[in-house]
Amino acid sequence: MKYNRIYNFSAGPAMMPEEVLEEIAAEMMNYHGSGMSVMEMSHRSDTFQTILNQTEESLRQLMHIPDTYEVLFIQGGGTLQFAMVPMNLMKNGVACYVETGAWSQKAIREARKYGDVRVIASSADRNFTYIPDCSDLDIPDNADYVYICENETINGTTYSRLPNTKGKILVSDQSSMFLSRPCNVEDYGLIWAGLQKNVGPAGMAVVIIRRDLLREDLPTFVPTYLNYKTHADAGSLYNTPNCWAIYCCGKVCRHLLKNGGLEVMDARNREKAALLYDFLDKSRFFTCAVEPQDRSLMNVPFFTPSPAQDAEVVAAAKAAGFENLKGHKSVGGLRASIYNAMPREGVEALVNFLRMTEASFQ
Numbered sequence: 001m002k003y004n005r006i007y008n009f010s011a012g013p014a015m016m017p018e019e020v021l022e023e024i025a026a027e028m029m030n031y032h033g034s035g036m037s038v039m040e041m042s043h044r045s046d047t048f049q050t051i052l053n054q055t056e057e058s059l060r061q062l063m064h065i066p067d068t069y070e071v072l073f074i075q076g077g078g079t080l081q082f083a084m085v086p087m088n089l090m091k092n093g094v095a096c097y098v099e100t101g102a103w104s105q106k107a108i109r110e111a112r113k114y115g116d117v118r119v120i121a122s123s124a125d126r127n128f129t130y131i132p133d134c135s136d137l138d139i140p141d142n143a144d145y146v147y148i149c150e151n152e153t154i155n156g157t158t159y160s161r162l163p164n165t166k167g168k169i170l171v172s173d174q175s176s177m178f179l180s181r182p183c184n185v186e187d188y189g190l191i192w193a194g195l196q197k198n199v200g201p202a203g204m205a206v207v208i209i210r211r212d213l214l215r216e217d218l219p220t221f222v223p224t225y226l227n228y229k230t231h232a233d234a235g236s237l238y239n240t241p242n243c244w245a246i247y248c249c250g251k252v253c254r255h256l257l258k259n260g261g262l263e264v265m266d267a268r269n270r271e272k273a274a275l276l277y278d279f280l281d282k283s284r285f286f287t288c289a290v291e292p293q294d295r296s297l298m299n300v301p302f303f304t305p306s307p308a309q310d311a312e313v314v315a316a317a318k319a320a321g322f323e324n325l326k327g328h329k330s331v332g333g334l335r336a337s338i339y340n341a342m343p344r345e346g347v348e349a350l351v352n353f354l355r356m357t358e359a360s361f362q
C-alpha cells in the first residue's frame with residue numbers, strides 16, 4: 001500500500017476515499033492559484049463562494065434534490081439538530097418519534113425540552129435489534145412531524161421501508177447512511193446528516209429542508225443562529241462556516257458522481273455488507289443479533305460467545321491492521337462500520353481475518 005494506511009472500521013470520523021485525500025493534499029499549499037489553502041481563505045471571497053456553490057450543486061445532482069428544498073450547511077455537528085428540529089418545526093408543540101436505538105433516544109430526550117413528544121413505536125423491548133412496524137401508527141392530528149433515525153449507527157439497524165406518516169412531514173436523521181444509497185428527497189420534509197460518518201470531516205451537518213417549512217415566527221427563545229431560515233437567507237454564510245468541511249464534502253460528492261452516483265454506491269454497499277453478514281450467519285463462533293430484514297448496510301454489530309473473547313478479537317484485529325472494531329459500550333461486542341469509502345477488499349480482508357480467528361478459538 002502506497003501510504004501504509006490501514007482499514008479503519010470506525011463509526012465516525014471514518015475513512016474518506018483515498019483519491020479525495022490525494023486531491024486535497026495536492027491543493028493544500030496553493031488552491032487553484034489562489035496562493036493559499038482553503039483553510040486560510042476568506043469565506044467571503046469569490047474563490048470560496050465558488051467552492052460552496054459547487055458543493056451544493058454536486059449534492060443536488062447526486063441526490064436529485066428538487067428546487068423546492070433548501071440545502072444548508074450548519075455547524076454543531078449532528079447533535080445540534082436534535083434541538084434545531086423541534087425548535088423550528090414544532091408549531092403545535094406536538095411531535096411523534098420512533099425509538100429505534102441510541103440516536104433516536106438522544107433526539108427524543110432533547111425534543112422533550114421543547115414540547116410534547118409522543119413515542120409512537122419502539123424496539124426497546126428487544127434491545128433495539130429490529131425496526132418496529134410503522135405501517136399504521138397512532139399519529140395525533142395535531143402532530144407537527146414524525147421523526148426517525150433512519151440508520152442507527154450504534155445498534156446497526158435501518159429502515160427497509162419508510163413509516164406511513166399519515167400526511168405528516170417526515171424528518172430523518174440520515175447521518176450514518178447519507179449518500180450510501182438513492183434517496184427520494186420528496187418523501188421527507190427535512191433530512192439532516194452529520195458529515196463525519198459517510199462524507200467528510202466532523203463538525204458540520206447538512207440539512208435538506210422543504211422551503212415552506214422555513215419560518216419567521218419562531219418563539220423568541222430560539223437563538224437567531226438556530227433558525228433554519230437564518231441559514232437559508234444567508235446562503236449558509238450567516239457567520240463563518242466550516243469552510244474546510246464544505247470543501248471536503250464537495251470533493252466527496254464529485255467523487256461519487258464520477259464513480260456512478262448513488263445507485264452504484266448502493267450496489268457496492270449491498271455486496272460489501274452481504275460478505276460480512278453471510279460470514280457471520282454461517283459462523284459458529286460469531287453472531288449478529290439484528291433481524292435480517294432490518295440490518296444496516298453501514299454499521300454491523302456482532303458478538304463472540306463472551307465479552308472476554310470480544311476483547312481478545314478486537315486486540316488481535318488491531319495488531320493485524322483492522323482498527324476500531326470495538327463495539328459501542330452500550331451494545332458491547334464488536335462493530336464494523338463499512339461506509340462508502342471502505343473498499344470491498346477491506347471487508348474481504350476482515351472476513352478472512354475473522355475466519356482465521358474463529359478457527360483459532362475452536
Ligand SMILES: *Cc1c(COP(=O)(O)O)cnc(C)c1O
Nearest residue numbers: 077078079103153173175176194
Ligand atoms: C454520529 C451521529 C450523530 C451525532 O453526530 P455528532 O456530529 O457527533 O454530533 C447523530 N445521529 C447519528 C445517527 C449519528 O450516527
